[in-house]
Each structure stands twice: as structure tokens, then as C-alpha cells.
Amino acid sequence: MRNPIERPTSEALFETAKTYFPGGVNSPVRAFKSVDGAPLFMKEGKGAMVTDEDNHTFIDFCCSWGPLILGHRPDSVFNSVMTAMDKGSSFGAPTRYESELAELILSNNRFIEKIRFVSSGTEAVMSALRLARGVTGKSKVIKFDGCYHGHVDSLLVSAGSGLATLGTSSSAGVPESFAQETVVVPLNDLSALKASFETYKDELAAVIIEPIPANNGLLLQDTTFLKDLRELCTANNVLLIFDEVISGFRVGFEGAAGLYGIQPDIITYGKIIGGGLPVGAYGASKEIMSNVSPDGPVYQAGTLSGNPVAMAAGIAQLTECVQPGFYEDQEKRTRAFIDPINAHAKAKGYDFEIITIGSIFWISFDGKQTIRQAAQINADMTGFRKLFNALLNEGIYIGPSGYEVGFISKAHTPEVLAEATKKFIAALDEAM
Numbered sequence: 460m461r462n463p464i465e466r467p468t469s470e471a472l473f474e475t476a477k478t479y480f481p482g483g484v485n486s487p488v489r490a491f492k493s494v495d496g497a498p499l500f501m502k503e504g505k506g507a508m509v510t511d512e513d514n515h516t517f518i519d520f521c522c523s524w525g526p527l528i529l530g531h532r533p534d535s536v537f538n539s540v541m542t543a544m545d546k547g548s549s550f551g552a553p554t555r556y557e558s559e560l561a562e563l564i565l566s567n568n569r570f571i572e573k574i575r576f577v578s579s580g581t582e583a584v585m586s587a588l589r590l591a592r593g594v595t596g597k598s599k600v601i602k603f604d605g606c607y608h609g610h611v612d613s614l615l616v617s618a619g620s621g622l623a624t625l626g627t628s629s630s631a632g633v634p635e636s637f638a639q640e641t642v643v644v645p646l647n648d649l650s651a652l653k654a655s656f657e658t659y660k661d662e663l664a665a666v667i668i669e670p671i672p673a674n675n676g677l678l679l680q681d682t683t684f685l686k687d688l689r690e691l692c693t694a695n696n697v698l699l700i701f702d703e704v705i706s707g708f709r710v711g712f713e714g715a716a717g718l719y720g721i722q723p724d725i726i727t728y729g730k731i732i733g734g735g736l737p738v739g740a741y742g743a744s745k746e747i748m749s750n751v752s753p754d755g756p757v758y759q760a761g762t763l764s765g766n767p768v769a770m771a772a773g774i775a776q777l778t779e780c781v782q783p784g785f786y787e788d789q790e791k792r793t794r795a796f797i798d799p800i801n802a803h804a805k806a807k808g809y810d811f812e813i814i815t816i817g818s819i820f821w822i823s824f825d826g827k828q829t830i831r832q833a834a835q836i837n838a839d840m841t842g843f844r845k846l847f848n849a850l851l852n853e854g855i856y857i858g859p860s861g862y863e864v865g866f867i868s869k870a871h872t873p874e875v876l877a878e879a880t881k882k883f884i885a886a887l888d889e890a891m
């Protein structure tokens with residue numbers, strides 16, 4: 460194995476950052492805790508490439524953890540943002556940009572009729588839960604072990620012992636009484652889900668799921684499980700929330716709801732919707748959304764919600780996403796990148812596989828294609844750590860955690876990806 464890449468400037472910047480921020484970062488996974496060395500401080504991104512402060516250039520598959528489906532600094536987003544900015548960055552009053560983005564989304568999405576913009580995925584989820592509770596008058600929520608929904612208090616929970624258990628808080632500062640409002644169930648396990656419904660059905664406001672769970676590996680669910688979940692919710696007057704912060708506008712313009720043909724009651728969005736600026740959203744039928752203030756009693760507000768500059772970024776990005784063939788092309792390029800790597804790993808007998816859906820991929824050291832539950836993930840991340848460093852040496856940047864997925868953008872052209880395949884295979888041979 461070669462040594463990890465040298466990064467003296469990043470190291471110095473990290474030392475300074477540590478004096479300002481807990482762990483030197485403003486979001487924990489950035490701290491490189493599960494890989495080696497100081498985090499790379501990024502200086503610049505263009506297209507599929509990022510350059511760090513030590514002037515290493517990488518093909519970037521982190522893509523800011525998903526938002527950058529067009530790559531870094533696409534001209535369309537850049538120009539749209541500059542035009543909006545030129546007119547003023549925020550008014551705290553309505554602007555035409557909000558309606559323009561809403562129109563673009565709602566006229567191309569069969570699953571929601573009204574939308575509310577917020578500023579992050581966490582805020583979208585938090586608001587969706589409040590809405591579900593407000594609509595149903597009930598308080599408990601089912602979440603699935605392995606799904607992440609942002610740092611919402613009542614969702615920072617892990618399963619208690621046994622199936623269908625009330626959660627216990629997984630973060631200090633979350634009162635147990637909040638965690639007790641959440642029931643944690645394994646993914647893709649219909650009998651556990653039914654048992655939870657049986658026990659708590661009169662108290663349940665909602666079930667929340669990442670329909671494409673992509674925060675603890677890529678735990679693709681059986682479509683039948685998602686359909687059964689829909690039916691159970693309907694039969695018990697429980698609202699189904701699809702958290703599409705990752706899958707929304709990623710696996711198709713209509714996200715996982717469109718891909719699987721399942722109508723959730725509320726959908727949350729984030730990441731891609733904001734074109735790289737901080738935007739989240741939640742949407743539902745007109746009837747459900749009529750409960751949101753000022754139309755209804757469920758309070759929710761935001762000083763920078765629907766910010767015109769952020770809306771302008773979202774409009775430019777989604778205008779490209781909605782073009783015919785956009786998602787087919789994304790998937791085709793993703794397969795052309797991944798398939799040769801998987802074929803190589805198989806020929807070499809490596810206990811390794813890259814799992815994909817649409818333009819999302821996850822590097823699995825689990826040696827089996829079909830893991831659908833968090834508990835099945837191989838917790839030994841030695842292989843990932845070695846591969847991560849070998850990839851950096853080859854000039855490929857992925858998210859610094861073996862539980863995280865990677866993303867392909869429109870800027871990852873066939874040429875860039877052909878080069879990435881070669882580099883990836885070289886790194887894999889070095890790491891295995």
C-alpha cells in the first residue's frame with residue numbers, strides 16, 4: 460500500500476478549524492473519523508472534478524452528498540443564481556421564484572398537489588412529522604432501523620431490544636420521552652411491521668421511510684414490502700411519509716414514489732431540489748396541506764424559506780433534470796462506470812460489490828447483493844478504509860464513510876467515467 464496522500468494545507472486548516480468548531484467541522488461525517496488523516500479542505504469544484512487546498516484534483520463522487528446532480532458549478536445554475544442575487548438576496552416577502560419552482564415541480568409530479576419550501580432536509584422531515592401528527596391527532600411514529608431522516612429529535616433513536624419496540628435515544632440531549640414516541644422496526648420485514656401496527660395502531664400518526672434507504676449502505680427494499688406498507692397505513696388510517704431527501708429528483712423526477720408507483724401521503728425533499736443551495740420541502744395533497752399555517756393549525760415558518768437565490772438555483776437545476784431522457788442517461792452512464800468494476804471484482808474473487816440504483820451507488824464489502832436490513836451490513840470497515848485511501852491516491856474522491864453512498868452527476872461524462880473505472884480498479888487491486 461502507498462502512503463495516504465500528503466495534505467499539509469488541509470492539515471493546517473483543520474487544526475485552525477478545530478479551534479472554532481466541535482471536531483473542526485460543521486457536520487460530523489466531514490471530520491474523516493472513519494478514514495485516515497485530516498479531512499481534505501476543498502478549494503474549488505468544476506463539473507465532475509474537485510480540487511483541494513493542496514492542489515490535488517479528484518473525480519468527485521460525493522457530489523456534496525447528493526445535491527449536485529449536474530456536477531459542480533453548472534453554468535445554468537451559476538447564471539440563474541447570479542441573476543437572482545443581482546436583484547437582492549432575501550426579502551422576507553413572497554417572490555415569483557417560489558411559484559416558478561413550485562410550478563416546475565408540481566406540474567411534473569403526480570404525487571403531491573401542494574408544497575412548502577424550507578431550508579434543509581431535517582426541517583422538511585420535522586415539519587412533515589408535525590403535519591402528520593396535526594392531521595391525525597395521534598403522536599407515535601414508526602421509523603425503520605437504518606433509515607436516517609436528519610437530526611430530528613424524535614428520530615434520533617435506535618431500536619430497543621426485540622421487534623416492534625419503542626425507540627431509545629441515540630443522541631445525548633434527546634429526552635427519552637421523545638424517543639418513546641418512535642417505534643423502530645427493521646426494514647423489509649413485514650411481520651415485524653404488522654406486529655408494530657398491531658401493538659400501536661391507535662396511537663400511530665405516521666410511518667416514515669426512506670423508500671430507497673441510502674444512509675446505511677443502499678438497502679434496496681422489495682417493492683412488495685413498500686406496497687404492503689402502503690396498504691397497512693391505509694387500512695389503519697396512518698399517514699405514510701416518504702423521505703425522499705436523497706431519492707427525490709435522483710432516481711427520477713418523481714423520485715421513488717414514481718419509480719415504484721406508490722402514493723405516499725406526505726413526501727419530503729432536500730438536496731437536489733436546491734441546486735446546491737440550502738433548500739428542503741415537503742408536499743402532499745391539497746387536503747393534507749390545508750392543515751399547514753396560515754391555512755390550518757399546524758404551525759411552520761422560516762425567515763429564509765423560499766429564499767429567491769436558492770429558488771433560482773433549484774429552478775435552473777430541475778429545469779435540466781426534467782428534460783426527456785435525463786434519468787435514463789444518468790443510469791446508463793452509472794452502469795457503464797460500475798459494471799466493469801463489479802466484473803473485475805468477481806473475476807478476482809473479491810468479497811466486494813458495488814450496488815446501484817439510478818445514479819446512486821454503494822460500495823459493499825458484504826459479499827452478497829441482497830442485503831436489505833441495516834443489521835446485515837458488515838461492520839468491519841477495514842476494507843473500505845484501505846480502498847478510500849487507495850482511491851484518493853488514484854485521484855478519486857468519495858464520501859469518507861463506508862456507510863455512505865456515492866453519486867454520479869451529469870458532468871460525469873462517459874470519458875470521465877471511463878477514466879474513473881480504470882482508476883477505481885487500480886485502487887481496488889491495491890486495497891484488496
Ligand SMILES: Cc1ncc(COP(=O)(O)O)c(C=O)c1O
Pocket residue numbers: 524579580581582584607608609610669674702703704705729730739
Ligand atoms: C433521507 C434523508 N433525510 C433527511 C436528511 C437531512 O437532510 P439535511 O442534512 O439537509 O438536514 C438527510 C441527509 O442526508 C437524508 O439523507
